[in-house]
Structure formats: C-alpha cells, structure tokens
Amino acid sequence: MNKSKSWGLSLVVALLVAACGGSDPYVPGSGSPSGAPTTKGSFTAVVSFGDSLSDLGTYTPATVIPGTNPPVYMGGKFTTNSATSTIWVENLTTSLGLVITPAAMGFAGQSVACPIAAQVPSLANTCTGYGQGGSRVTDPNGIGHSTGALTVPVVTQIANHLARFVSFKSTDLIFVLAGNNDVFVQFATFAATAAQVQADAAAGKLTADQANTALFNAQTVALAGMKQAAQELGGYVINQILAKGGKYVTVMMLPDFALTPFGQSLPASAQPVATALSQNFNLWLRDTLTNQPVQLIDTLVFFDSIAADPSHYGITNMTTPACDAAKISVITGGAVTDGSSLFCNSTPGVPYNGLATGASATTWFWADGVHPTTIGHKIFSDAVISQLKSFGWI
C-alpha cells in the first residue's frame, strides 16, 4: 500500500503539471507596434504618403474648364471641391500651424515636381504631400494609370522624398495611408473570376461544389495579394522610413470598403469579400509592424463608428454620393461618366457645380462611391488629431 500511495502522489504531481496545458500557437496579427515616441513633437513638416484619400490636387490640371483663361479648375481633389474645400491632411497640417502642398502635379505623362516652388519659393519645402489618386503600394500601374493618372506608388513616393531631403527628420510628422487601390484591383480580379465561375455554373459546366471551391480559391488569391501589399508596405515603413530617420510615424489601417456607397452597390454575396480584403490587409500590416516604433490608426473602427451613428457627427446622409454622375458627365462634355469626385465642384451657383440636387458638402458624408465630402474629411482629420493627442505627440 505504501507503494501505491507514492504512486498516487506521482500521479497528482503529474496531473498538476498537466494542468498548465500546451502553449498556444502564435497568431499572426495578434501583436502590436511598440516603442513609438510618447513625447510631444516639435513638428516642422507633415509628410504624407498614400492615395486619393491624401491627394492634395495632383490631377488638378486635368480638371480645367475648357475655354477658361486664366484656367479655372472644377476639381482636383477627391472630395466636394471648392475654393475653401480641404482634405484631412490639410486640416491636420493647418491645425499644427504648418503648410503642406502637393509633391507633384500633372496628368497624362506631364508631371511637375513641387509646383509651389515656382510660384512661392519660400514654400519650396512644403511639397511633402505625396498621395496620388489611384496609387498602389508597389505597382506603378495604379487605378486610372492607363487613362492618364500618374499613380506613383507609395514605394516611389518615399524614394522621391529621400531623393530630395536625403532622410526623414525627427521633426517630420509622417503619415502612411495606402492599400485601398490594392483592394480595388484585387477585388476587380476576384469579381471577374467570380462572374466567369457563375456563368459556367449556370451553364452546367461546374457543379455547385466546384463553383464554390473556385470562388473560395479566387478569394484566397485576392487575400494573398492583399497580404503581399501589406507586407510590402510594412517593409517600406520599416526600411525606408524608420531606418531613414523617421521618428513620428503613423500608419493607417484601411476602412471597410464594403461600407462605402460603392461597396454597398455590390451584390450582397460579394460584400463579405470586399470586407475580407480590407481586413486581411490590416491583419498583415499589423503583423509586419508588430514591435516596430510606429503608431497605427485603425480607420476601420473610425468609419464603422460613423456608419453606426451618423447624426452624432452631424451627418444626415451616410449612403448616397453627393456628386451627381449625370451632372459631371454634362459638365465634362461626356468625358467623365463615373461621377468621380475629382471633377466634382460644390461651389453654390457656378455652372460647373456637380452636386446632386439636395446634396450637401457639409452634411452628406460621401462625395462619390469611395471618397468623403469636405465634412467627411473634417470628421476624419478631427479623429486623427484626437488620436495624435492620445499618443502624446501634439
């Protein structure tokens, strides 16, 4: 009996050890950045990389109203354009008492670097707004490139900054907001495959299971594309910004593209794919930037919170684009038929006003299918400013 008693003890000890359980596998994307500054910055410049959401007017020359001299431009930014309409990057920069201007302006092969330098030489160092409509993370062939958009990718935007300023400064406040156009490209590829699969299924060439598997595989390919874009962007932040002197670096995660009017116009079956592409980009961006000294801003949470309670933000319409595609088509002589806010002017009374009847740049959130109005940008910049305060940076 003594023996069995000691065995009983051994068993108890072993079970206690067992109770600790096996260690769980690492879950990619479950970490966080760490080590970003916690002190106020003495900012002398805002440096912004990205796409149309951060575009300060790259394509303004393309929006000239024919026959005007001096030229009058109907648009230039992806919002409800007017003489006083500003986007989030400008709002934020102004709030810091600084100035930011486009790093380049042009269209259809023409591009002028730092155009403000020729007009106001004292502002030559303010052209640090690199965002361009259509730009992707790495691929220079962005959305609209074939029809004239410059779409300089983020990797080249950063290289251009380094070519001009050699390195980043500890007094630069740096923003990276990119990946949306990679979502659109991946989604378009998926949608084309999905249409073919559905046609084949309808024609009896594929069984339901084969069709579902083909759709799942097409989604996986698109998700892999987003993973690659996120890892590349994260790599540029680490190797081309942080390693080159960047100190105050904010990287934005993407909003849910299914919540935009364009996303909402998609078939219900496709909307989860749209959401997944944004989410997957965010997952791998977070994973790549885990333990890196940056701050992440989750714009997905931000847009979700506005969508959930628009009136709290003074928004009366969260679903309909304020710009009228038919009006813009007439104004541009049929050249622009998709209602792009790049050509949308909100100045009351002018003949080139592109707002829909009853629409407002100050109470409607969306200018077009994917870009915010002037008030939409203001709400976004307010949120970013509040985040910067919570970081202790301003």
Add this chain to the structure above:
Amino acid sequence: MTSRLQTIAVAIAAMLAAGAASAQENAVKFGVVEYTTHAETSGITGVGVPPGADATVGNATTVVFTYERLLTPNIGAEIALGIPPTIKANAAGTVAFLGSDVLSAKVVAPAFFLNYHFGAIGDTWRPYLGIGFNYTRFMSIESTLAPSVQMSDSWGWAAQGGISYAINDKWSLFGSIAALQVKSNLVASGATVLQTSINFRPITYTIGAAYSF
C-alpha cells in the same frame, strides 16, 4: 515540455525501481487500437471565412505498446504508447464544398494509467479499470488550405476499462476501451489566418496480447 517529459521519465524510473522483481509483476502488451474521435470544434474563424465554417475529424487505426507494473496484486501502473496514427479532417458546415482531407496530422499520444485489477493473480478472467492522464502532440501537420499550420499540445485526463483472459501464467489476451481528453488550438497561416479549437473527445478500442514476467 521538458519538465513534463522529465516527470514521465521519473515516473517510469520509479516504476522500474519499485520493489524487488517477483513473478508476474511486469507485463508488456501490444495490440491494435482504433482511435475514434467525436470531435467538436469552436467553428473555423478567420478573415474571409463564412459564418458556420467547420470541420469534422476522422478516425485512425494503429498499433499500441504498453508496459504495466503491478504495484500490488490488484493495482498496476501502466504506460501506453502507440505508433503515431495519422488523423484527417474534412471540411464541414458552410465550407463543406472544400471536401475531405483538408488537414492531416500525426498524433503522438502517450497515456499513463493507474489500473485496478479485479480478482486475483491466477484468475482466468480479470476485469480492470484505470484512470490517468494523456499527453498528445500533433506532428507533421499538413493542410491543403494553408502552408503553415500549428496545433497546441494537449494534456488531459484518461480513463479506461478492460478485461484480460489468461492463456497460461505468462500469456494473456486483453481488450479495453479508453476515453481521453484531448483539446488543441489550431492556427493556420497562409493568405490569411484561420483559427479553431478542437475538442477531439477520442474513444479508443484496443485488443491485443500481454506477456507477464
């Protein structure tokens, strides 16, 4: 991990050292085991995975070896180790269209039991009941859905009931049924990250022969 293996090693050493060897205090057994699972999962979650995605886990057959040392005429300490069988999982629920064998893994699952043998040494039929614990490690994990899959190790209780039939004073036949607690968290990483946690709830059915010495 290491400390747990050490615990097992110490237990085995203690087992071997316990008492002077006398007739029929030791038994080695070998047999065929059917490893049947009754798995429940938390569902498969991840970016782009539709709600209701799930998986079912299949069964496996392998060969098991055990060593038992009688501590008293009625109480034995038993350690069991099988040749790791491969279990496979099929897609289920809203992703059932992905088909079978979406995941496979080799299951290394040693178990330790403290058995109570009814009757007395020399009886032809001796039923027994045992309780203990099992450790399960999943190896050679492969999935058609992701290039990298990891599963956590599992520690849990184990219980068995069996009966032995003595052919002579050395050889006997036995049959047993065991229930094990085996849970693992799975993370599959590819284009995106899939997660699930699986409660395998295995029942094993074993028949074999034993040699006592």
